[in-house]
Amino acid sequence: MIINHPLLGPRDSEEFVYLGAADLINRPNNWEQDASAEDFYQYQYIRENIAGDHRELWYHEQGDQSWLVVTRNTLSHEIINVELAQDVSRGIGRGK
Amino acid sequence: MSKTRYSGFKVLKEALTGHKGWKPTWRDAEPKAGGYDVVIVGGGGHGLATAFYLAKNHGITNVAVVEKGWIGGGNVGRNTTIIRSNYLLPGNEPFYEFSMKLWENLEQDLNYNAMVSQRGIMNLIHSDAQRDAFIRRGNGMLFADAGCEFIEAKEVKERYPFLDMDNPRFPIKAALAQPRGGTVRHDAVAWGYARGASDLGVDIIQNCEVTGFNIENGKCLGVQTTKGEIKAGRVGVCVAGSSGRVMAKAGIKLPIESHVLQAFVTEGLKPVMDNVITFGAGHFYCSQSDKGGLVFGGDIDGYNTYAQRGNLPVVEDVCSGGMAIMPMIGRARLLRMWGGVMDMSMDGSPFIDSTEIDELFFNGGWCYGGFKATPASGYCYAHLLATNSPHEVATAYKLDRFRRGAMIDEKGVGAQPNLH
């Protein structure tokens, strides 16, 4: 699979480490509250496990060490979109 | 239909009479209008075994196994056929040992040659830490009556002179063996259970994909399929790699990711390996089939996928694992390779449980170690479906165990979907 890195252009997926669904960006913020146990359970263990277009986190370990959000089809392995995770995070009001 | 007893005599008789007396092994059925007491979704090893034990152990014969393709086309026909009961944790080891005992009598139970071969399995050890861990595991196995042997390096070398004992990164220091482990002809397991179930009255319905569940007031009343609706008193989902997709149709999310695992077989060679050899540190495992091919595999590709095919980086990775430990494998040519989609649970252990929807049950999360579990999984799932309570060796396989902090984490590495 070739991942079209927004800064570095097309790179072999072998240069990357895969983490999982991009939902992992949304770590619960309410850790001081009792309700957070359930939120962290959902965050840590439960997966959408989508058959189709899947947004997921790839880390460019052998490259510029950036995190990317890759939209990839889990039935065909076609890569549809690649964004910097940092931009995605900021877009939803997380991070600096 | 069939109910033919297979025997040496029957083979001889057929040989002398032109093989005209063989009948289809099982009955290909269409859905019954009145529905079934139990509908099993998924005609893999686990689904067919479940149907067989429902009929045999519990007398529940108004059962259908609904399979979207053909039986045996999923992981049951794609795995590297290794069976073993060398687990460590109390939640797992009695279950896998129960499975091993069922394998030992399977062919007599089914009157079907599944080529169960207890040729032994040997896990290589490369460091002091690994030696300690394996001795601990060996003790766990002895507690569960699974049996094991510790083999010193000298004997490993005598038995398998082709191993690279002095590999600079992974020198072989010893091995932990389970002599009762081995291999089984995987397709024959599907066919044997199908025949056993079919003879007891179970309907095996192929080319029939379940596309939805009929759920009313929190209760499952049946399934929607490409061959129409099928009413069911109880529904048992058992679809391995498709668990996420299928349970999503009932609105249930699981602690599971689907990943692809590849397997490989070389051209046929003269006998070189009378055992299963595993190189856990480099993630490579190998055995020799009766046709002579070296059958081997390694790690999952590592990204979510429902495609039954992998990519080239892992091919290279698995083959270099093989080259590191048995360089002779480099002289053999690869004949075939393929992939299967696996239901990777977050702790590497499976689920056999009821769900939040009445009369809807779930069996899955087998990762890439579910073939060896086939008999026990079927046995325990049938027990659950028949009695509504878990079988005593499967009490830990609950869907809510992560919420309770009771994960069954053989490796002790925490939540990640790449364990087995």
Ligand SMILES: Cc1cc2nc3c(=O)[nH]c(=O)nc-3n(C[C@H](O)[C@H](O)[C@H](O)COP(=O)(O)OP(=O)(O)OC[C@H]3O[C@@H](n4cnc5c(N)ncnc54)[C@H](O)[C@@H]3O)c2cc1C
């Ligand atoms: C390459 C590879 C190597 C492996 N090696 C080993 C090994 O050495 N030892 C070991 O113990 N385990 C091994 N495994 C794991 C083992 O094969 C699986 O855990 C086990 O086979 C899963 O259970 P099953 O046989 O019921 O699955 P499957 O045979 O996959 O059965 C599931 C069935 O459900 C059907 N299905 C899916 N969706 C639907 C639907 N909507 N409607 C109707 N039917 C549906 C599928 O078509 C399929 O036939 C390996 C797996 C792979 C892929």
